[in-house]
Amino acid sequence: MKLKKFFAGVLAAAMMLTVGATAAFATEPAASTITVPGSGINGAKMFTESDADLALTKTLKVENGTAPDSMTFNFTVKNAAQADVATPSVEFKTTDNTNSALFTAGTYTRTFNVNLATILGTNKTKVGEYTYTVSENDTQIPGITKDNNELTLKVTVVNATGEIGGGYGYYAALYRGGKKIEATDAFHNTYSAKSLTLSKTVHGSLGSLAEDFSFIIKFLPETDAVAGMYKGPQVGTVGTDVSIDGKDTGDYLDLNTEYTVTLKHGKSLNFSNLPAGIKYEVYEKGSAFNAEKNAVTKDEYTVVVRESTDANSTAIAFDTTDKNTVKGSVGTANVTTAFHNTHEGQPDMGVVLDNAPYIAMLAIVAIGGVALMLNKRRRDEE
Numbered sequence: 001m002k003l004k005k006f007f008a009g010v011l012a013a014a015m016m017l018t019v020g021a022t023a024a025f026a027t028e029p030a031a032s033t034i035t036v037p038g039s040g041i042n043g044a045k046m047f048t049e050s051d052a053d054l055a056l057t058k059t060l061k062v063e064n065g066t067a068p069d070s071m072t073f074n075f076t077v078k079n080a081a082q083a084d085v086a087t088p089s090v091e092f093k094t095t096d097n098t099n100s101a102l103f104t105a106g107t108y109t110r111t112f113n114v115n116l117a118t119i120l121g122t123n124k125t126k127v128g129e130y131t132y133t134v135s136e137n138d139t140q141i142p143g144i145t146k147d148n149n150e151l152t153l154k155v156t157v158v159n160a161t162g163e164i165g166g167g168y169g170y171y172a173a174l175y176r177g178g179k180k181i182e183a184t185d186a187f188h189n190t191y192s193a194k195s196l197t198l199s200k201t202v203h204g205s206l207g208s209l210a211e212d213f214s215f216i217i218k219f220l221p222e223t224d225a226v227a228g229m230y231k232g233p234q235v236g237t238v239g240t241d242v243s244i245d246g247k248d249t250g251d252y253l254d255l256n257t258e259y260t261v262t263l264k265h266g267k268s269l270n271f272s273n274l275p276a277g278i279k280y281e282v283y284e285k286g287s288a289f290n291a292e293k294n295a296v297t298k299d300e301y302t303v304v305v306r307e308s309t310d311a312n313s314t315a316i317a318f319d320t321t322d323k324n325t326v327k328g329s330v331g332t333a334n335v336t337t338a339f340h341n342t343h344e345g346q347p348d349m350g351v352v353l354d355n356a357p358y359i360a361m362l363a364i365v366a367i368g369g370v371a372l373m374l375n376k377r378r379r380d381e382e
Contacts, residue, residue, distance in 0.1 A: 014368065022295065053113035053114065054114045054116060054172050054183065055111045055115070056112055056113075056114060056134070056187070057110070057186050057187075058175075058185035058189070059107060059109050059187070059188045060110075060144075061106075061188070061189070061191070062104060062105050062107075062108070062190075063190055063191065063192045064192060065105075065107055065193030065234070065274075066102050066273050067092075067102075067103035067104075067143065067231070067361060068142070068231055069093065069102070071091065071092045072090070072092075073092075073134070073137075073189070074087065074088075074089045075088050075134060075135065075137060075187075077134050077153070078132060078133045079131075080132075080378040082133075084116075085119045085352075086118050086119050088113060088121065090112035091110070092108060104364055114168075115148070116155070116172070118169050120157070124157065125168060126157060126158075128156070129155070130155045130156075131154050132153040133149070133153070133204065134153055134186075135150045136148075136187055142221070142275040142276070142277040143192060143276060143277070144189050144190070147187045147188055147323075149177075151174055151175065151181075151187075152174070153172065153173050153175075154173045154177040155170060156171040156173075157169075158169060158170075162358040174186065193273045193274055194273045194274050194330050194332070194333060194334045195273075196270070196271045196274055196280055197268050197269070197334070197335070197336045197338075198263070198270075198339075199268035199269075199307060199309050199336065199337075199338045199339065200213050200267060200268070201339070202265040202340075202341050202343075203342040204301075204341075204342040205343075205344055206282070207301070207341065207342065207343045209264070210264070210265075211264070212241075212264060213262070213263050213264070213265075213284060214259050214260055214262075215260070215261045215263070215283065215284050216259070216260060217258070217259050217261055217271075217281070218256070218257065218280070218282075219253060219255055219256075219271075219274070219278055219279065220280070220342065221255055221256075221278060222277045222278070223277070230264055230275075230277075230278070231252055232254060232255065234250060234252055234271065234272045235250065235251045235271065236249065236270030236271060237249050237269075238269065241267045242263055242269050244259055244261045245260050249317060255278075268309070275330070276331050276332070277329075278330050279327070279328065279330075280327070280328060281322075281326070282337055283326065284303055284341075286299065298341065301341040301343045302341070302342045303324075303340070305337055306336075307335075308336050308338055309336065310338075316337065344371075
């Protein structure tokens with residue numbers, strides 16, 4: 001009997017210790033194990049200060065070409081009533097890259113902060129859940145379009161220690177299309193550029209394959225805002241029978257500046273790093289619209305521009321107001337302006353040597369005929 005009472009006492013003591021331990025652990029906020037945004041599957045963090053920042057990552061992928069040296073991306077944070085509550089921004093500068101490297105092909109990241117105290121306002125001391133949207137503003141950076149994804153940011157204000165009066169804690173969770181994402185996956189942009197190829201081909205029985213043909217080419221921005229940040233068109237391979245105003249392979253050209261390109265028959269020059277938002281103008285020196293022929297001519301040549309080096313490809317129309325100039329803009333595809341010059345003619349044939357024997361025979365026959373006639377007349381007179 002005494003043994004039964006002993007075991008009952010031990011069991012009661014164990015139960016009391018268990019209940020006490022459970023009560024002690026319950027004072028710890030369950031959310032204290034929630035991870036920093038972007039570093040775990042929960043994608044949320046408990047902030048212990050009301051002025052804490054939520055760091056979001058902007059990723060820039062340069063597929064080809066060279067992005068501008070300095071680019072600023074702006075964002076807008078709105079509350080549930082769609083009122084602006086914050087306008088953070090982030091800047092990409094080559095001076096922040098290792099050895100001030102240019103933004104060439106590769107992936108680059110920067111972070112920007114959304115201040116919770118700013119977006120919460122007076123709600124920072126009111127327990128509850130608050131919903132915001134974060135979106136990227138329109139950009140005029142050449143070659144880049146904005147990230148159209150609107151993110152949802154949910155901020156929950158709680159009593160930091162689980163007890164009223166013990167301060168406040170803040171949880172933040174980020175969503176895209178209803179799916180929770182990490183802060184390092186917030187916004188993405190891609191820089192992509194195309195190219196323009198200028199080429200020369202000579203056709204016709206009197207076309208000169210040794211002649212140098214010169215062109216004037218100019219690149220222009222579609223808007224003034226583009227001009228201040230664009231790195232510039234990049235010159236392709238120059239060399240034998242190809243030149244451009246002393247520029248070398250890989251050099252960048254200025255906008256709104258005319259450059260002279262010289263090419264011989266069968267040669268071409270490529271201009272790369274041409275993003276959307278960049279226009280071009282090109283014409284052949286010495287060419288002009290000939291109203292009589294209703295065509296562009298240069299000396300004895302008729303000038304036609306085509307969309308490829310193939311003489312049978314679709315012709316490119318000259319500008320309606322500047323009738324010897326091809327104008328266009330670079331969009332989502334590479335461009336070729338292939339100038340085809342044709343010089344046909346009917347040379348003065350003179351005496352064709354191949355017919356000389358036959359002409360000689362006719363001449364002999366004619367002479368012989370005349371001699372016979374004269375001889376016959378002489379005989380008749382006798």
